Amino acid sequence: MATVTTTALCLLASAALAGCGAGGTGEDRSAGDILDEANARMRKLDTVTVDITNRTKSSGTVTSHLVTDLDGRCRSKTTWSGGGALEQIRLGTTDYVRPNRAYLQKWKNKPGVTSEQKLWVKTPVDPASSGGDGLTSCERPFDSFGTA
Numbered sequence: 001m002a003t004v005t006t007t008a009l010c011l012l013a014s015a016a017l018a019g020c021g022a023g024g025t026g027e028d029r030s031a032g033d034i035l036d037e038a039n040a041r042m043r044k045l046d047t048v049t050v051d052i053t054n055r056t057k058s059s060g061t062v063t064s065h066l067v068t069d070l071d072g073r074c075r076s077k078t079t080w081s082g083g084g085a086l087e088q089i090r091l092g093t094t095d096y097v098r099p100n101r102a103y104l105q106k107w108k109n110k111p112g113v114t115s116e117q118k119l120w121v122k123t124p125v126d127p128a129s130s131g132g133d134g135l136t137s138c139e140r141p142f143d144s145f146g147t148a
Helices: 002-020 031-043 101-107
Strands: 048-056 060-068 073-080 085-091 094-099 121-124
Touching: 073 101, 085 101, 094 101
Parallel strands: none
Antiparallel strands: 048 060, 060 073, 073 085, 085 094, 094 121
C-alpha cells in the first residue's frame, strides 16, 4: 500500500510540474500527454526518498524513512509511537539491521532486554521473503496506474 501511495503522490507531483512547466506558451496539453511525460520522468529517477506516517488502531503511529537507489542499496528506519525502532541498511544481498531495546521488548518478546542494541546484525537477504520479516525492499519499480 505504501508503494502505491508513494507512486501515486510522485506521479501526481510530476504531472502537476509537467503541466505547469510547459513554458508558458498557453497551449493546452492533453491528460495523456501529461501522464506520458510524468511516466518518462519517473523512470529516469536514480534515487528516491520516501517518508511515510501511518496511524493504526492497535499500534498508534508508525513512521518510516527510506532512501533507495531503486535497485539493491537502501537505508531505512521505521519508528513506532511506543518507542520501538528498526534500522536497516541493504547493500545488494546483505542486510545490516539494528533494532532498539523497545523494538526487541515488544516485537520479539524479549522483556529482559535492558540495554540499547549498539551493534548491527549482518544477515543475508532472503529473496523468498514477502516482507513479513519487517525489512524493506530497495526495489521500487515504477509502474504507471490507470489511464489519463
